[in-house]
Structures are given as C-alpha cells and as structure tokens.
Amino acid sequence: MRKPKLRELKEAITAVIKGPYTSKFPKEPAVVSERFRGLPKYHEDDCVLCGACAEVCPPGAIEMIQERLEDGTAKRRMVLHYDICIFCGQCQRACITDKGIILSNEFDLALFDHTEALETVEDELLVCEVCGEFITSRKHALWIARKLGPIAYANPNLILASQEELGLVDEIGPRPERPLKRNDNMRFLCPRCRRNLIQTDEWG
Numbered sequence: 001m002r003k004p005k006l007r008e009l010k011e012a013i014t015a016v017i018k019g020p021y022t023s024k025f026p027k028e029p030a031v032v033s034e035r036f037r038g039l040p041k042y043h044e045d046d047c048v049l050c051g052a053c054a055e056v057c058p059p060g061a062i063e064m065i066q067e068r069l070e071d072g073t074a075k076r077r078m079v080l081h082y083d084i085c086i087f088c089g090q091c092q093r094a095c096i097t098d099k100g101i102i103l104s105n106e107f108d109l110a111l112f113d114h115t116e117a118l119e120t121v122e123d124e125l126l127v128c129e130v131c132g133e134f135i136t137s138r139k140h141a142l143w144i145a146r147k148l149g150p151i152a153y154a155n156p157n158l159i160l161a162s163q164e165e166l167g168l169v170d171e172i173g174p175r176p177e178r179p180l181k182r183n184d185n186m187r188f189l190c191p192r193c194r195r196n197l198i199q200t201d202e203w204g
C-alpha cells in the first residue's frame, strides 16, 4: 500500500475536525448564497395584475387568464408554472411595482405531479360597458391613478375606479338601450368605445 501524501493526510485530519465541506441537505436546510434565484413568488398586496411579467418571461412560464363570471363580472388570473420557469429573474426586474413578484430562496420544488407547480394571483377586471372588452384589472387602474395623481382625472375609467374605491359612487346604473351620449362618458369604456362616443356626440 502506498503511503498517503502529506497534503491528503492534512485534508483528512481537517475534515475530521471541521466536518465535511458538503451540505447536509436534506437532513438540514441548505444555506443559499445572497443572490440565489429560487422560486418566484407573487405578493398579492403588491401585484396589480398588469401582466408585464408575463410579457417578458422568456420561456412563457406565466399565463394570463381572463374570464367572465356568471354574475357578469370578470377576473384576471396570473398563473406562474414553475415547472417551466428557468429562474432568470426577468419577471422581478420588469415588475412595475418592484414588489409584485420576487424570487425567493426556495429551491426544493420536487413534486409528484408537475401540474401542481403553480403560483397564482387574481383580481377583478374592469369591463367595457358597451362592447364587453376587458380594460384592465381594477388594481392596475387604481395603481395608475395613484401614480398619476391629479392627472388621473383626465381619464373617466381612472376617476371611476378611484371614486368607487372611496365609496363615492352609489350606482352607475345599467347601460341605456339608446346610443350612448356625452353624459354617458362617466362609465367604464374601452378606448375604442369612448372614442366612438365622443365622435358621435360631436359630429353625429
């Protein structure tokens, strides 16, 4: 048998005294580095469901689902499929609130069923009262209104969303059967329908 070299002997003695270099995961939680990019997590209070994160996600791991409900309202749901995610961090970087989605330190993501690898967040959608087009999420409209301050009062959708949040709107009332007129401007309308309303009111 060959005699161990001094360097190997030293390493063996150090390992016995200090313990192994490898981590004891999964017996003990592993400590990750400061800039580790783990599971991206939505933060409901800070996500306004604008959809920017879905736009920039390279592998298309974030799905934006918009649906009408039976009660006439609509909702938007952001679904992050973390079995597709490549943990690049682009969603966090592009988030308009900076805190809506943040990559956590979680890396132990093994599942028996990959369809359960989901992170979701949802909110009500504002819907055009004329054509039924989805405008944006209520949270997003309120976020824009707060960002714009007094300038938000140039946009009826933003005024309405803000006033409703403050409880200052009793009832907008159903859309009348007749063609909309200037006094119907204070309704939730998509840009195309608002343009038609103003043009019809001005030029017939």
Ligand code: SF4
Residues within 6 Å of the ligand: 040, 056, 057, 058, 059, 060, 061, 062, 080, 084, 085, 086, 087, 088, 089, 090, 091, 092
């Ligand atoms: S970390 Fe990258 S791949 Fe994963 S959801 Fe965010 S943008 Fe998409």
Ligand code: SF4
Residues within 6 Å of the ligand: 042, 046, 047, 048, 049, 050, 051, 052, 053, 054, 078, 094, 095, 096, 097, 098, 099, 100, 101
């Ligand atoms: S607020 Fe941020 S996390 Fe939420 S949808 Fe927009 S970009 Fe994505």
